[in-house]
Amino acid sequence: MPPLVPVVATWRFRAALLCGLLLPAPLVWLLGLIAYEGGSPLVTAAGITVVPMLTHEERRERQTYEQACHQDGDCEPPLVCFFNMRRVEHYCSDSTCVTDAQCPEGFACRAVKHREDTVVRVCSLVGRRLEGERCEAMPLTPEGGCARGLLCAGTCGRPCQADESQSCPEGFFCAPAPTGALCRPTCESRGCPEGQQCVHLSRGASACMVVHGTNCQRMPCPDAQECRTWAPASQTGQVWMSCVIPCGHSKPDCPEGLVCHLAQCRQPCAPGEPDTCGHGQECTRAHEDGPWLCRTPHAAP
Template sequence: MASECEEDAHCFPGFTCRALKTGTSSTPIRRCVPVGERREGESCDADYISRTGACREGLRCIQQVCTVPCQLEAPAACPSGHTCTDDPDGPGCVPDCTKLGCPQGQQCKRFPEGNSRCLARVSGSCPETPCAEGERCMVDSSRGRGTFWCARVCNPLRPDSCPSDHVCGWAGGTRSACFRRCDHRDLDSCGPGWMCATVAEDLSQWGCTPSAFEP
């Protein structure tokens, strides 16, 4: 699939040009998607799913927060407590909750990549609590919710790099990690808060991942 736009002006009114994440380190493609309903500072879907989870016109969804655009060469243009952060959709002013705090009912949670974000629901204690040697902190988050857990780093070309009851799956970028093996015929076989889903780009491996439908 080829890109159909390079900037918002290339799309029809009511649509915006966004980079689609492909799950690999390859160059993202750009497509015209409908403008969303989320306001500045509200949580948003990292990938376009629907208008209700996307940002309004003129905003960019960076680190799952709707942000105003900025220029990396002029970071001082962002409000106090915000950082001009680069993104495939272009840089935006990302709020730093360690400086600004969070709305009532939310907590400032640190992410493995170093940034912090306000979340309404948090499960798991890494990376504040370090993972064991050979493990990395995994994250699954969307719309103000986040699940954090430690998983062993693995090599998809070496099946023995995971325990026998685990499978080696994609963990973002070019990284892989071990997931609990599960039965794809029973999506609830992983227990409360988890679901059985594909964890490999070729859809050949099934493992336990946080459930997106958990209330």
Template sequence: MLCSFDGGVLHCGACRSDSDCPAGNGCVANRETRRFECLASECEEDAHCFADLVCRPVTTGATGPVIRRCVPAGMRHEGEPCDGLFISQEGACLEGLSCHRGTCSRPCQLQDAASCPEGHVCEEGLNGPACFLDCRSRGCAKGQQCKQLNDAEYQCLSNVEGDCPETPCGDGERCNLRLSQDSGVFWCAPLCNPLHEDSCPAGQVCGIGGPTISTCYRRCDPMALDACGEGWECTTVTEDLTQWGCRPFIP
């Protein structure tokens, strides 16, 4: 992204969050201009796009509407790891498949168990219902493990760091997770309230822990080299991109 750093705040375009945009628009990373822009959806299904383009979500809808744009069809096949939102053709799924929980998945019917292969379940996703492998009953490919994500969700991952939530976090903490294709990092972090500046210990900042949950991150200076130490990166952790914290790095 083409960004500037001014007064401790990162500026990367016309908006920082969905709240900066008109109703029905979302703050979208425009891959052509390399800037954040307020954009509306331009499609609802692949048929609304020109040839060789598919309709895919470019925002998660966590803080505003799900914005869908026409993007190039990807290169990854069913069952292969993928990027949750479109980043490049190399990390996106072939036409007819959607990226669900980091895996290229076929569409299905929620009320029809037979619409998915054996060992899979049909789940609602950003791009409509998609089949998802229940690794507790079917297992994972060689070199992968069936990793618990939360109380009810499991996923096959090749690279895993951290042992929560199987090992419970302490009182007042949450198991944070970062997923990138078939890799995941899991760590315990204190819960916090972004409306209260003192809800995190000294030297920490309250940032995004999940769609509706906030957790504390170690505060860092993005202008300082190796501000967080090996295995961590200094990045924005709040919706408005104004607060910086240390987060585990995934290559």
């Protein structure tokens, strides 16, 4: 019988070589995960700070955890004053997930922008929006969210590599975003079908949409007015545009007869009175306790 020592030595060498090749990738990921969940913010290669996910004990130690807040300074680090779009409130929070496995069925762990350089990872409802379609970061219904595997940064897109020109399909380009680089649509060079116009979105993106109102991207607004666009995710391929008088912080008071609501001057109205609003507008209010204002159906609150 031949000696077993050479065989064992060869097997051990191959096993060690295999471990040496395979270990670095999961080890790097694991070390990053430990840093992420250990209470210290993780700074990505793009300079974006990811708010950490605290342990149960670390959350109990912080008296401000899930308490109402107005700014990050109201919260004990590393908690931030996070605005939850589903709950419509600000409260001190950490990230609540790292992977999809930590979310309920039908949800995915996604990065939501807190500031331009900070994101919070939360369980967000998986939606039905496809690549290039408008989306909501924390949708209330599947109609407003991105399908699984897509990121939301105004529009749904697949993750991409900025230095790889082929990482996005035709009609898209790779754009950086706080939530991670993703493919964003562009219609600048290919034009749009009849009845649609190429509308500029954020971060250099553009999409073919049906424009309601005056396209103030093509026709500049009068002095002292600003062009506002509203493209709700629930109304795929449609955008509402109008010239508005801005108001609020460091802005002049609204002209007589108008009221300041959500950073723009609006026409107040009385429900039930005929002709109280102009053509194409309705006397409605965005919230039950909000003021009655003349608004265009489907337009911004």
